[in-house]
Amino acid sequence: MNQTAYILLVEDEEDLRSTLQDLLEHTRHHVTSCATAMGAKEAARNGKFDVALLDIRLPDGDGLELLRDFHSTDPDMGVIMMTGYAEVDTAVDAIRLGADDFLKKPFDMDELLVRINELLKKRDLKISHKELTKQVRASQSKHTLIGQSMEIVKIRDMVNLLSESDSTVLITGESGTGKEVLARMLHNAGTRAKKPMVSMNCGAIPEELLESELFGHVKGAFTGAIKARAGRFEVANGGTIFLDEIGDMSPNLQVKLLRVLQERKFEPVGSTQSMEVDVRVIAATHRNLEEEISKGRFREDLYYRLNIIPIELPALCNRHDDVLLIAEHFIKHFNNTKQASIDGFSGDAKQIMLHYRWPGNVRELQNLIERMATLKRSGIIELDDLPSRMLGEAERIRQGFQIDMKAEENIDFNAMVDEFENHLIVSALERFDWNKNQAAGFLTLNRTTLVEKIKKKGLAPLSK
Secondary structure (H helix, E strand, C coil), X not given: CXXXXXXXXXXXXXXXXXXXXXXXXXXXXXXXXXXXXXXXXXXXXXCCCCEEXXXXXXXXXXXXXXXXXXXXXXXXXXXXXXXCHHHHHHHHHHHHCCCCEEEECCCCHHHHHHHHHHHHHHHHHHHHHHHHHHHHHHXXXXXXXXXXXXXXXXXXXXXXXXXXXCCCEEEECCCCCCHHHHHHHHHHHCCXXXXXXXXXXXXXXXXXXXXXXXXXXXXXXXXXXCCCECCHHHHCCCCEEEEECHHHCCHHHHHHHHHHHHHCEECCECCCCCEECCCEEEEEECCCHHHHHHCCCCCHHHHHHHCCEEEECCCHHHCHHHHHHHHHHHHHHHHHHCCCEEEEECHHHHHHHHHCCXXXXXXXXXXXXXXHHHHCCEEEECHHHCCHHHCCHHHHHHHHCCCCCCCCCCCCHHHHHHHHHHHHHHHHHHHCCCCHHHHHHHCCCCHHHHHHHHHHHXXXXXXX
């Protein structure tokens, strides 16, 4: 069944124009007809058309001029050129300029209807694809960073703002806040979304291997280089490269990275031939790079090359309103992937979740929910299900040191205080895997004082 369309007919021969209009309207199309280029421009300004039928020769111009105008103002409009025998070469030029089809006069009217219908189908597919791509990008960029806090809303707005930008972005924030997630959002929302995004943690690869990983190497460049290998920059060509923990990069490689940012060129290890690359760079670090610069550990010129668009991810302890929302997201995810049926949190567990400081940020919360889905499997997450490190001091006192004030026997004050002190010390040590320096800092004690108390009380890990 043929589609109904809005058609702009531009033909200076009155008889042909009238015949075409009658035919098109008889097949239920809506037709606006013009005899001149000026009239066509005016009609296009006042209305939107699915298809334009353009005669190449017009009294006050030509169809090629109209084609350029229509293509720039409404690229979704389909265009069919109508041409005489002697103008076939011109019609071919029109195809190169963006026309969808052309018909040589005199043409069969049924053939015209077939061409229009095919063009409408092609146009619908094009529009559907654009809309689908737009929806996918919006979904990928809008729903990956979970949260309703003002900081997260601003970051999502920033991602949308940068969707047409290729500018270098520097993401900062504590470990576990979602820096790679944000980098993926920026890539998916941008014009390079169909090209690869290549990620690399600069702090996880030894310095002697990092250069080869970044820029590749030629055969024989070093011992073990039995064949040439492309580096991450080459693999990411046309797309995005995400350099995580950029603050851990050595000064030597910082110089080489600076050149890539400045010139878009690099040499693979062992090669003297420069390779050009077209990539968008997104970098991230948990370090304060300005402090690293002051200590001589990071190049100031590289910092300013990276810090064109700075985005700081807030720690989870600064967005407590998002904690339960993120937890629900992970519950749905792990219920699905692990065939679990966790139903949420009890009221007491929610209070602990909201007041816990989350030193591991979103990653720690994700790990907690995965553990619950793996071990608990179903039901409500209760207070007793949470790790001991999450229980605040007040809650630990309530659970471990409840005092029956109606008891007939007297309370041994010194023994109770000693028991409480033992509990505090062991809880702090367990929180930091029995690292005495960290536990002492957490308890605001000198390390020597803590060590003396451990020895005096005979405290030790349960496994010993």
